[in-house]
Structure formats: structure tokens, C-alpha cells
Amino acid sequence: MGSPYGFCFARDISERKRVEGALREANEALEQRVRERTAELERQSRRTELILANTNDGFFAVDPAGRLRDANAAFARLLGYTRDELLQLSIPDIEVDESPDDVAAHIERVRREGFDRFDTRHRRKDGSVVPVEVSVSEVLLAGEPLLFAFVRDITQRQAAHRQLQAAKEEAERANLAKSEFLSRMSHELRTPLNAILGFGQLLGLSATAEQAAHVREIVAAGRHLLTLIDEVLDLARVESGQLSVSPDAVALLPLLHECLKLVRPQADARGVQLLQPPGTCHVHVRADRTRLKQVLLNLLSNAVKYNRPLGSVSVACVAEPGHVSIRVSDTGAGLTAEQCARLFVPFERLDAEARQIQGTGIGLALTKRLVELMGGTVGVESTRGVGSTFWVRLALAAPPASDAPAESPPPVPTAADGVVPREVLCIEDNPANLRLIEGIFATRRDIRLLTAIAPGLGLELARVHRPALILLDIGLPDMDGFAVLECLRRSEATRGIPVVAVSANAMPRDVERAKAAGFDAYLTKPLDIAQLLRVVDEMLGRAAR
Template identity: 45%
Template sequence: MLKKKSRRTAEEIIKDTRETTDVQRHIALLKAGALQNAILTSANFSIIATDEKGIIQLFNVGAERMLGYTAAEVVNRISPSDIHDPHEVTARAQALTGELGTVIAPGFEALVYKASRGMEDIYELTYICKDGSRFPAIISITPLRDDYGSIIGYLLIGTDNSVRKRVEVELNLAMDAAEKANRAKSDFLSSMSHELRTPLNAILGFAQLVDSGLPAPTPLQKRSVDQIMKAGWYLLELINEILDLSLIESGRLTLSREPVSLMEVLLECRAMIEPQADKRGIRMSFPRIDIPYYVKADRTRVKQVLINLLFNAIKYNRPSGAVAVECALCPPHAMRISVRDTGFGLTEEQRGQLFQPFNRLGKEASTEEGTGIGLVVTKRLVELMGGTIGADSAVGVGSVFWMELPLTEAPALAEREMDFLPEVELPLSEDLPVHTLLYVEDNPANLELVEQLVARRRDLRLITAADGIIGVEFARTYMPKIILMDINLPGISGIDAMKILHADPLTAHIPIIALSANAVPRDIARGIEAGFFDYITKPIKVDHFMATLDAGLAFSQLADRDAATTTECTE
């Protein structure tokens, strides 16, 4: 009895399994049919199927809605290429011909060529509706194959791309508008910088003359001149920082990332900063670097960053405090440069507000002047050079500001090149030869300032010209040893005048130094690239001005010596 009952149960199980499988198959077919029906009746996608010759065999509801045709109007009548822009179909055939090295005929073949060879193909084309209107579409093409792999037709699934195209156009227009606004802002700042620097040149230039002139100013005059120069240099610092910040934010600041000797930069910064520290009674210490490390950065901007950090460490230090510069390797391939001070330190809240524009962390009422921009510019410069910057601080102990820059290899032939630099010394005897200096400038105050500066040089005789054309003629007539050239001149610009002189064999050897209030980095780079020997920005710093004249004279003397040697060899 038990065996018989067990046998019937097995038969029942087999029967139940078959019934279940049939039900599952039926459900699957219903689902497949529902899915197929949903796809074919979708109003959001155009679905077009063709035979192997490209004649439309299926035209779904979405295609009817998008294109305005009924299925009866197109099935067995036209090809999909007939409802695409013909110029785009021709262009696609040409592009495929160049891409695949096979001549592709315009028409349906151009639409399906890649898909028919098993390559995925999605492209953008313009659909032409029954009423003649057009809209952009994204089309995907898939070949339809039989059980033997032969192509029996093609399936084209398309979607309206009008919204995305409209957004792209609007975005491009917005980007163009933003670009124009950035250019306008940069041009405005450049113009503003020029206009502010021109009067500042007179203010600071004549103040330096009075301060260092003979007879020496009285103590009361000295205090007044010091206040003039202090306010003038502070205003110049503000102009520079606002200009830098604007250029960085607009993406127009250009950097030249190259191997920079860490030892050389620190030595230059030390020479610039120690006199300021001595005035305030701040002790300075710099690391001794025995191994020549190089960081990949912009040399000028690295100095700018370090000078700013050092000035802040001195400015906000305790009386008779100390500032220490430290260098440490930071794995895997970076160098950390730290500036440690013995100031009053920062609270946690103040540290969180670092690197915010125009935020002086409560120092607004202090006697120390500042703009609240320097650290913002410093941070963004470091990041643009591929580095990082940060700060640690403890109230009552002091602060450490640090930056990390990537290490790099030393430049090729760096040491050998130094061995071949010409050593030119100006004569030191009492009977100095007098050289002619031509200054091309139309601003009377600038002319008078340079006249008084050059009057202190027994080795220079100054002649002036008020515009570029006269400057060119004076250069050809007087053959000066060196030329100072303003950029914005009446008639022709200083750059055009310089190019004329460089093109003339008689004057091509004369070093021409730009002396201009155009101080935007791109203007300076453009001037150097154009061929100026050097570029001095206004307001003039007297020491830098004199050193540049000395360099120009040394170059001129070297050129004269080479010319004389060439003449002797020829004779």
C-alpha cells in the first residue's frame, strides 16, 4: 500500500511540474508581448525598422508623433534617409569614407554602414517632419539578423534632442558672456592699474629723491616723507594684490612651471626680508641647504608667496621675537617650507577664517596695515603651482605657515651655464665715460623724475623724446647706449618703436628697457616676448631702476666689445 501511494505521488508531482512550466511559459510570453507592445507604442521614442534594403517596415507611435507621418504613409514606401537632413547624410558618408578608408555612398548606406559591420553606432542627425519642420535627434542603429547571422533589416531607435541642444546653446551663450565679462574686467583692472600707477610713480619717485637727496631732509621733513612713502607703497601693495586676485579668479594668470632652485630663492628672500626684520628687532634664521633641491614652480610666484609669509611673520610678531624658516622632505616627492613665528598665535575660530578675502582676523584696529588679500592670493598661487598650503597655531606660542611644492630634477646644464656667463664690470675710476641715455616718455612728471634720478649718475647723459616717432629718430641720430621706452605713447606705441629700432641694423644692438605703468603680468610677459631687454614697472623703485640701467650698460659694452673684435678679425 505504501509503495502504491508513493508511485501516485510521483506522477502527480510530474504533472504538477508540467502544468507549472506551462503557466510560467505563458506568463513569460504575456510579459514579452506586453514589453514589446510597450516599446512599440512608446510615444517618447521613435522606433523604425527596415528590411535589408533600407525600406521602412515598422513605424511606431513615437515616430508618428515626432515626425507627423502615419505608418501607412511610410511603410514599404521610403527609407529613413529620406526623412533626415540630406546635407548631414552626405557629410556623414564623407566622414565615414575618411574614417574607414572605404567609399560610402550618401543615403541609407551611410546611416547603417558601421552597424552592419558589428560596430556600435550612435549619432546625431536632424529629422525632417512631414510639415517641413526640423528637430535634432540622437539615433541608435542595430542590425537585425536571422538564425544564420544574415542581416534581414535594421532597427533605428531615436529620441528628440531639442531640449539638450537648447540647453547647450544657452550654456555656450552664458559661457561666452562670462568670458566677455572676464575680459572686460581684466581690461578694466589693467587700465585702472595703469592709471593709478602713473601718479603713484611721481609720488613715490620724488619722495625717494627727497629722502635720499642732499642736503638731507630735516627730522620733521624726514617723518613727513616716511609717511608719504609708507602710504604710497601700501597703496601699491593693495593695487597689486587686487590685480593678482582678479587674474587668478578669472583664470587669466599665467604661470611658468619649471625647476626652481630652493637655495637660490631662499637666499633672495633672505636678502629682501632681513632689513625689515632688523628694523623691528626680529631675529631671523634660515636653513642651511647642502643638497641642491629643485621644486617645480613659477620662480617669481614662489618668491612672492615666501615674501608674503615672511612679512606677515615679522609684522604680527612679538617685540624682539623670532622667525625661523624650515625645510623638510615630505614623502613621497615634495618639499615642505615652513615659516615659524613667536607671535601671539591664532584661536581655532581664527584659523578657520584664514585665507578668506578681506578678513584680517580682528587686526583691523591694529597699527599694522594690511589688506586681508595677501593670504588669499598666496593660497591660490600655491595651488596653481600644484602645491598645498596650511597653518598650525597655538595661542600664546606662535604660528607656523607652511607650503608643500613638488620636487623635480635639476635643469640640464644648470651648473655649466653659470660658468659661461660673461663677467662685465663697469669702470670704477673717477673719470667715468659718459654714455647717452634716451628716454621716450610723454608724461612731464615721469620725465622730470627720471631726469633727477639720472642727474645722480656721472656716467650718464639724458636726452628725451615726447613720442615714439621722435624717439626713433633720436635713437638713429644720437646712437644712445641704452633706451628707456614708455609703452603708451602718442603716435606709435613703445612696442612698435622698439620693433622699428630692432629692425634697423644701426640700432638693433641697443638694449631697450620698457618703463611703463602697464604692470599686469600678461603685459610684462608680452613686452619681454616682443624684445625688450627688461621691463620696469611704475612706480619706480630707485635701487631696482639703477641696477637695471647698470645691467643695460653692461650688455651694451659687451655688444660693443664683440663688435670691435669682429671688426679686427675682418681686417
């Protein structure tokens, strides 16, 4: 007989239900995040497609084999294909400047380095060529490496570059023509002035008291004309960018003393007192010494010219952080604000004509350009009826290291009896200039002058006589001075003779070319007789060592 009882087993599944619920919630959350991420990717994809579809730049994607996998409408329009036609092509089909092997190597380089930007040319469907700029980078898309390239048509950019290059070349040709014109004008103006000033100086050596006064007028007028010529040519060179400066540490106080000494005769003639600069000027400034001297002489000369009789001119130096201002003050009539605004304009002379003051109105304009070339500034302060102060502001410079003691100057030969004359050969084709040289050396008993009016004769005299020095004109007929110098240097008999260039070509490039060619010195016409004799004595003293 069976048992009246049955067995029932029960198990608590609360934990399982809780875990199942948690898993279900986690799955639902994960599915939600996947849906959200998918939607975000779809939005990004649509946004990317929208950007690529509407951008003006072309876009294409290629696989590592160089086959086009995608392209936007702009790239299709650029090359004249439909998008479907483009996707049947490879890079070698559209690339003009690279062979298939070059394309493969370029793709490998981009994959290795990750990015590249370059200019190239693409071939359109109709066979025409378009210049493009390509920016390409490697990306991984669904695990597949692709190269994304953005393409920009640079036809207009290249056309603008060609126009700019053509304009630059035209400007360079214009500058060269201007430079040639300035050089020719300098030569043509200086050649007659050489005779005027040279013979004027010679006349002054033996003139009577009455004649001496006339000679002084001739020489003064000639030098004034030379100054005007130099100022006009300097201003033209500055404005055409052909005048350069060589900034260095310049001791200011000695330069000021030198300039005041040069201006003193002009000041004495007008009864103007020149006050000595104070000790605050004992500094070094960064400037081109020659050009700074030109600036200071112009300011000091103007301060004398536009001063009142028995007035004064003073120089002051005001220290500023890293700079110094050089102030040149006069006790003249002063200027109005309107006149000050016009001062640095070329050929602006204010009321100078009415006051019969010589000049062209170039000096201050040139001064401004020169100071700016040296990295400085220039200005004026003036009070009507009191006077004016012109200032130049330049950077301070550290004093240079002490130089080695200068060599003693070479002994100057005397004309005493018994001295054997040294031969100096002058090769010059202009008869007036040749007579001037003969007149200069007529009183030098220690020098025997040889002259030649043609290059060939000059070379023959040099070979036969082997003079101690040769004065050589540059602008000779048949062969210029550079060719003559080359012949002299090639000959064993004449290669060691010092040669001094004497020329009316006074442009900086002319001087630099002569130095590079091997001339021992360069003298410009109109000749300064004292300078010529100093150079001759220096060369003869050097040759005698």
C-alpha cells in the same frame, strides 16, 4: 496428392520496434523543443514589441535600399505620421541634411562597419525639422539584412548647449572686461606712484640727515601703497583665473635665506630675532619661484609684525612622503580656533586695526590661492599666549641638472674723465616721468640722455643719433610703444638698437606681449632706480661687445 504440411516464416522485430520507439520519442522531443523554442521566440518578439511600443525613443528598420520596413509609435509621433504612412517612405523622404546619394553612401558605410551614431535632422510630416541623435546597427532577420535605428529628439539638449555656450561667451566677455579694468587700474595707480617713489629715491641721494628721515617715510609709504595695490590686483587675477604659475624645481634653502635677508630690516626694527633655517630645508620643491618667494615673504613678514617685542621667528622643514612642509613659527600672542577659521578670508584682519598694524587682510588670502595654484596646501596651528605656526605643504622635486657656468656680467661703465658718453634716448610723454629719468641720469657722466615727448620726434632722434639704448614708454599718444618699436625695427638705421619698454602696465599679459613684440627688457612703473640702472648697464655692456 498435396503435402499435408504448410510453411510459416517468423522474424524477430524487437529491434525494429525499439528503433521505431526511439525515433518516435526523438521526434516527440524534437517537436517539444521546437514548440518551446517557438514559444520563446514569440515571447521575445512580444517583449521586443512591447519595449519598442512603450519606449520614448523612436525606432525604425530599413532595408539596404533605404526603405522603411518597420517603425514604433514613438517614431511615428516624433515625425507626425501614422505607422502605415511611415512604411510608405524611404530615408531620403525624412532626412534633411543628406542627399539621396549621401544616404546611400551612409547606409553602405554602416553595413560595412556594422554600427554608427550621429546627429542629424529629420523632416516632419508638416515640413518642420527636428534635431535627432541616431544610433544604427545592422542585423540579420530571417536571413535578410536590415538596419535597426534608435532615434532620440535632442531639441532640449541643443537648446541647453546653446544656453551653455552663450553663458560661456558672456563669462569670457566679463573676464575680458575685468582684465581690461585691472590693467587700466594697475596703469592709473602706478603712474603717480612712479613720480612719488622715483623722486623720493632721488631726494634720498642728496638729502641731509633730517631730510633723509622724511624721504624714508615718503618712500616707505609709497612702497607700502604699491604692495597693497599689487596684492589687490593679484587676488583679483587669481579669483578670475587670469593668474597662472610656472612650476619648476626650486631650491628651497637659498630661497629661504633670500627671504630672511629681505625681512631682516623689519625684524631688527622690532627687535625680533630671525633664526636660520636648518639643513632639512636643503631640498627642491615643485613651485613657481617668484610666487613661492611672495608666499614666504608674506608669512615671514606677518610673523615679525604680529610677534612680541624681542620675540623670535623660526623656519623649519618637515619631510613627508613625496612632500615637504615649510613651517614658519612666531612667538606672538597666538590665535583662538575661531580666529584661525577666519584667517584666510580676504580683508579679514582680526584685531590688527586695534594694534595699529598696517595691512589690508589680503596677504593670507592671496597666499592660500597661490599655494593651491602650485598644487600645495596651507594651514595654521596656534596656541593662545604661546605663538602660531603657518605651514605650506609642497611636492618635492628632483634637483635640476647642473647648469653651465654663468657668463661674466658685462663691465659697468665708469664715469672717469676721458670716457666718451654713450647716448641713451628716452621717449616718454609724461613730463613728470621725463624729469624723473633726467634726474636719475644726471649723475652718470658716462651717459648722455636724449629725450623726446612725442613718438615722431623720438623716431627722428633715433634715426639721426643712433643711440646705444632706447627707453620707450608704451602708453604714448598718436602711436603706442609697440608701433614705435615696429618702426624702429623696420629701419636699417635703428633696427639693431636695444629697446627697453618702460610702462605702468604691469599685468602678466602686458609683459608677455612686450616680449613677443621684441622688446629687449620690460620695466614697470613705479621704477626701482637701482633696477633701472642695472638694466641700462647690462644693455650698454651687451651693445659694446
